[in-house]
Amino acid sequence: AEEFGIKQALKDLGLSDINNGTSTGEDWFGDGDIIESYSPVDGALIGKVKATTKEDYEKVITTAEKGFKEWRTWPAPQRGEVVRQFNDELRRLKKPLGKLVSYEMGKSYQEGLGEVQEMIDICDFAVGLSRQLHGLTMHSERPGHRMYEQYHPLGVVGIISAFNFPVAVWSWNTALAWVCGDACIWKGSEKTPLTSVACQNIAARVFAENNVPAGISSLITGDYRVGEMMTTDDRVPLISATGSIRMGKIVAQAVAARLGKSLLELGGNNAIIVTPDANIKNTVIGAVFGAVGTCGQRCTSTRRLIVHEDIYDKVKDAIVNAYKQIRIGNPLDENNHVGPLIDKDAVKNYQAALDKVVEEGGKILVEGGVLEGEGYESGCYVKPAIAEAENHFEIVQHETFAPVLYIMKYSGDVSNALKLQNGVKQGLSSAIMTNNLREAERFLSAEGSDCGIANVNIGTSGAEIGGAFGGEKETGGGRESGSDAWKIYMRRQTNTINYTTELPLAQGIKFDL
Numbered sequence: 001a002e003e004f005g006i007k008q009a010l011k012d013l014g015l016s017d018i019n020n021g022t023s024t025g026e027d028w029f030g031d032g033d034i035i036e037s038y039s040p041v042d043g044a045l046i047g048k049v050k051a052t053t054k055e056d057y058e059k060v061i062t063t064a065e066k067g068f069k070e071w072r073t074w075p076a077p078q079r080g081e082v083v084r085q086f087n088d089e090l091r092r093l094k095k096p097l098g099k100l101v102s103y104e105m106g107k108s109y110q111e112g113l114g115e116v117q118e119m120i121d122i123c124d125f126a127v128g129l130s131r132q133l134h135g136l137t138m139h140s141e142r143p144g145h146r147m148y149e150q151y152h153p154l155g156v157v158g159i160i161s162a163f164n165f166p167v168a169v170w171s172w173n174t175a176l177a178w179v180c181g182d183a184c185i186w187k188g189s190e191k192t193p194l195t196s197v198a199c200q201n202i203a204a205r206v207f208a209e210n211n212v213p214a215g216i217s218s219l220i221t222g223d224y225r226v227g228e229m230m231t232t233d234d235r236v237p238l239i240s241a242t243g244s245i246r247m248g249k250i251v252a253q254a255v256a257a258r259l260g261k262s263l264l265e266l267g268g269n270n271a272i273i274v275t276p277d278a279n280i281k282n283t284v285i286g287a288v289f290g291a292v293g294t295c296g297q298r299c300t301s302t303r304r305l306i307v308h309e310d311i312y313d314k315v316k317d318a319i320v321n322a323y324k325q326i327r328i329g330n331p332l333d334e335n336n337h338v339g340p341l342i343d344k345d346a347v348k349n350y351q352a353a354l355d356k357v358v359e360e361g362g363k364i365l366v367e368g369g370v371l372e373g374e375g376y377e378s379g380c381y382v383k384p385a386i387a388e389a390e391n392h393f394e395i396v397q398h399e400t401f402a403p404v405l406y407i408m409k410y411s412g413d414v415s416n417a418l419k420l421q422n423g424v425k426q427g428l429s430s431a432i433m434t435n436n437l438r439e440a441e442r443f444l445s446a447e448g449s450d451c452g453i454a455n456v457n458i459g460t461s462g463a464e465i466g467g468a469f470g471g472e473k474e475t476g477g478g479r480e481s482g483s484d485a486w487k488i489y490m491r492r493q494t495n496t497i498n499y500t501t502e503l504p505l506a507q508g509i510k511f512d513l
């Protein structure tokens, strides 16, 4: 860690003394059990924080509710100005924050920087958005009446995020929610608590400088029990939860039981269809980055490759060959492509998936395995693997959050590939590699991909912030980030104004007294 400047990064982020277990900062309360954060990179203890207790949570929610009452009255462009300044700090701290993301989560330093860049991009978007929170005007059916709609701040937004994008997912939500006039309470992943603290510290500093009311950005720490404090709390009108389908089903029910709103961003089972008209070189780059990037721990990671039989052997050989070039090791060393999995439980799940695919009749094309020896002491480094498999295998139907790629054949028309692609319960990201217009348009049509994201001639992973991000079916249906995803963070109101001396009723109903 030393060689890669982790100590300095922690210092730059104001986390030098994070090892002493004290964990109260600006708008951040914790007095519960100690959570230790170990790096999957080298197994070292990076720091400790305390979990949020029920009493701490009460303080957080009451502060957030109070802060919201004031914040909602700030003009949206002024809220945008605070987000602009927050973004300046992100730009200044991009390197140390990217480094901490890489060291605590295990993704490559380049991907860590990319994650902070996503935060910067969404903040830019939010600043512009702060002057564009538009509603429509409609023509009233009644004479002398005007009708329009407007969007008001919603309240306290609860954000629950996963370990694999420990900082970007928070910003996708907060940057929009803040300009929309909401207060945000964030429960980051218990596997990456320090990146959460680093982000909260940045927000707290900028907010204090701008006299933003207390509680507009709050952090709570801990596992699902701390998450449940928000999901069951009717003072939190919106829960935005990112994580596994298992978690999403529990959270959705808890929020629905109190008729709250939820925005769910859950697991994917993403496929690339490779047709006879595909550019093979680009297919290989897209598929390999999609399958092994972030060590297969992106919600948009490529899990399945559906290849036409005419080019199957060619594509298979090219991908198997490309896997030989992959360098696995310390993700802070920019010579490596693939870092570790998040922890040893993830390693166990990876091994179980490889056993299961063989048990179900699959054939291993690129052998997996856990790496040992110098540089691999944390026990979390694994070899990306490829298996030939069939879509209906139980293991293929589930998301294994690890670098395991399943490759399968289709014959005939692209509709046969689409049947396979859509033949899973998840619906996040999808892609087709083809230079054939008919195939591409078919893939994008109403009878094409059933996913929230459908790409042509790029892979499944690496979305831009300008589009709405999310997926269908068991992926949960939520949309975050660009386009009009901001609307969920606001409450919508339709207004009809009568400027006559009469009172005509809608639908021409007569009612005279």
Ligand code: NAD
Pocket (backbone or CB within 6 Å): 160, 161, 162, 163, 164, 165, 187, 188, 189, 190, 222, 223, 224, 225, 226, 227, 228, 231, 242, 243, 244, 245, 246, 247, 248, 250, 251, 264, 265, 266, 267, 268, 298, 299, 300, 399, 401, 428, 470, 471, 475
């Ligand atoms: P996870 O479901 O184990 O945990 C996610 C978060 O939910 C954590 O903060 C956790 O503490 C919290 N949580 C778990 N149970 C809860 C409950 N009952 N009530 C309240 N909170 C609860 O997921 P993970 O292992 O951290 O992340 C990996 C998963 O996240 C994968 O399935 C991946 O596809 C998914 N993911 C999806 C997206 C997306 O945008 N669709 C993005 C990133 C990750």
